[in-house]
Amino acid sequence: MLAKTGCFSLELSNTQRIDGKMASGSEIDDVCEVFRNFNILNSKDKPPNKMTSKAWGKMVQDCLGKDTTIRQRMDSSVFPYVQDKTTKTLDLTDKAKVDKVLDKMAEVYKECKPKEEKDTPVAEVRQKLVKRILDKKNPEVHATKTSATGGVDRMTDTSKYTGAHKERFDDSGKGKGVTGREDRFEKSGYKISKTGNVSGLTDTSKYTGAHKERFDESGKGKGIDGREYRFEDKGYVTGYKGDGTKQ
DSSP: OEEEETTEEEEOOSEEEETTEEEEHHHHHHHHHHHHHHHHHHOTTSOTTEEOHHHHHHHHHHHHOSOHHHHHHIIIIIHHHHSOTTTOSEETTOHHHHHHHHHHHHHHHHHHOTTTSTTSOHHHHHHHHHHHHHHHOSOOOOOOOOOTTTTOHHHHOGGGOOHHHHTTBOTTSOBOGGGGTSOEEOTTSSEEOSSSTTHHHHOGGGOOHHHHTTBOTTSOBOGGGGTSOEEOTTSEEESTTTTTEEO
16 A cells, blocks of 8 residues: 655555455465466457456356356356446456455355355455465366377278268278168069168068068069959959958
8 A cells, every 4th residue: 555745655565455454465466467367368359457257257167166156156246246337347457356356256155155164254265265266377278189190090990980881891991882882682572681680671581461471482572463452253352361252
């Protein structure tokens, strides 16, 4: 705090009195520096000393943990309390406001942790939070790991293919050509399954009911004889369902 005598200013100490509380000037400076680091990384289009809500949210997550309740309360109850109503930012050059931020953070944190911090004074909770902030120093940056193979091994290694793609290559990785891409028909009249998973649909020996009657024992289709009722001269309906039925 500065005491003015005439045209001279005298710095009395390195401690500032704000709202009746004692706060270390160097501590506030250090906190502002951490806030600034978060702001530079997360709000590149804003001045470093104008901390945005986005940078604030990242700071809360990295410094105070990923507790959803705490993050939401810090976003809804703390930042709006100190932000500039016009710019929607926190002025990091205003140390009194930053000091107020720390007080408000401690109050909200204590409310969110009633069991753990029930008997802990707000001032002590504040010191815990300040320590976490100063220990973090910089925001966490998760770099994208580059694959040594270029990240396309699952596209080029045929042994990792599944489903229809797998059926297009043999065990050596060589393409099967048209046999790996199209369904083929044998003379028996039914479709050959590449995987065998649909044998119940393509193996005529497994057909039942009306479907079974459309094919002979070799698997060859009976044509119209297997599909329609026919009348003989004797007046009976022949066919798989109508045998012996008098008309």
